[in-house]
Amino acid sequence: MKSHQPLPISMMRAMVLERSGTPLVMRESPAPSPAAGEILIAVSACGVCRTDLHVVDGELPHPKLPVVPGHEIVGRVASIGAGVTGFKIGQRVGVPWLGHTCGVCAYCRSDRENLCDVPQFTGYTRDGGYASHTVADATYCFQLGESTDDAETAPLLCAGLIGWRSYRMAGEARALGLYGFGAAAHILTQVAAWQGRSVYAFTRTGDTAAQAFARSLGAVWAGASEDEPPEPLDAAIIFAPVGALVPLALKAVKKGGRIVCGGIHMSDIPRFPYRLLWEERQLLSVANLTRKDAREFLEIAPRAGVKCDVTRYSLAAANTALSDLREGRLQGAAVLVT
Ligand SMILES: [Zn+2]
Numbered sequence: 547m548k549s550h551q552p553l554p555i556s557m558m559r560a561m562v563l564e565r566s567g568t569p570l571v572m573r574e575s576p577a578p579s580p581a582a583g584e585i586l587i588a589v590s591a592c593g594v595c596r597t598d599l600h601v602v603d604g605e606l607p608h609p610k611l612p613v614v615p616g617h618e619i620v621g622r623v624a625s626i627g628a629g630v631t632g633f634k635i636g637q638r639v640g641v642p643w644l645g646h647t648c649g650v651c652a653y654c655r656s657d658r659e660n661l662c663d664v665p666q667f668t669g670y671t672r673d674g675g676y677a678s679h680t681v682a683d684a685t686y687c688f689q690l691g692e693s694t695d696d697a698e699t700a701p702l703l704c705a706g707l708i709g710w711r712s713y714r715m716a717g718e719a720r721a722l723g724l725y726g727f728g729a730a731a732h733i734l735t736q737v738a739a740w741q742g743r744s745v746y747a748f749t750r751t752g753d754t755a756a757q758a759f760a761r762s763l764g765a766v767w768a769g770a771s772e773d774e775p776p777e778p779l780d781a782a783i784i785f786a787p788v789g790a791l792v793p794l795a796l797k798a799v800k801k802g803g804r805i806v807c808g809g810i811h812m813s814d815i816p817r818f819p820y821r822l823l824w825e826e827r828q829l830l831s832v833a834n835l836t837r838k839d840a841r842e843f844l845e846i847a848p849r850a851g852v853k854c855d856v857t858r859y860s861l862a863a864a865n866t867a868l869s870d871l872r873e874g875r876l877q878g879a880a881v882l883v884t
């Protein structure tokens with residue numbers, strides 16, 4: 547099937563996960579009509595996030611199946627549902643992971659919609675952006691303006707936003723460690739360097755390419771995860787889904803230091819002696835994002851001059867993009883372009 551032929555708006559094509567643990571398959575179907583409160587978006591780019599791997603591999607519970615993955619969506623409004631205000635046809639918008647919240651649970655009512663009791667997540671419990679079109683709840687979409695490239699903007703919608711939330715949770719760290727130098731770390735390094743912080747980048751042992759990439763983006767030091775950094779860290783963020791990094795990061799932070807786990811899934815954390823946590827070191831996780839995080843970060847990213855390094859794939863090559871991400875064959879972020 548050719549992926550580049552334009553379709554009438556009444557039809558859409560999508561890379562669909564029909565069963566966990568199986569490759570995505572291309573499906574063509576009538577494009578959905580936006581329900582009240584929703585917009586139909588013609589997708590131009592969708593980032594490929596590590597969370598998509600966890601969805602495809604069945605590591606996250608209760609996905610909608612079949613599901614169209616993808617939650618770093620950039621596209622243009624193609625049709626507007628009843629009751630939607632503030633959007634117009636043709637406008638460029640972004641859709642993040644947080645697809646809907648209930649607005650009434652205790653978390654929603656206390657500015658913690660990221661922890662909503664009955665949330666919907668784009669590309670997981672509702673269809674996402676590995677597609678020519680997608681529908682989204684308009685109140686969870688962001689206007690993006692016209693000044694940036696679609697593919698280079700897509701990774702900001704998750705790697706950027708959840709990276710930003712993790713970064714904020716890490717506190718006012720001057721010396722900041724980043725474990726796992728993928729899409730999120732490559733964005734955050736630029737923000738942290740712009741703010742005058744010192745970034746220490748930790749990669750897989752021997753991944754000298756990732757280490758050089760980290761230095762090129764402003765990291766003051768890059769090495770292997772097992773390495774001791776040249777100075778004790780104030781805080782560290784772990785983006786790699788590897789539980790064994792937790793005790794390593796705890797060893798690398800000074801008294802009162804904070805470790806933030808930024809991923810949605812991680813392998814088991816090995817046992818470690820209490821002395822690694824002692825002296826008020828803290829270990830915490832970051833879940834999802836709030837719309838406030840998104841507004842903050844989308845405002846800060848251009849001021850910080852964030853530039854995403856992307857590898858483009860066609861929609862039909864989504865499985866290749868996923869396996870390149872899985873095998874660590876990528877620098878920066880993978881993006882599907884439609
Ligand atoms: Zn809620």
Ligand SMILES: [Zn+2]
Binds near residue numbers: 595597617643
């Ligand atoms: Zn993501």
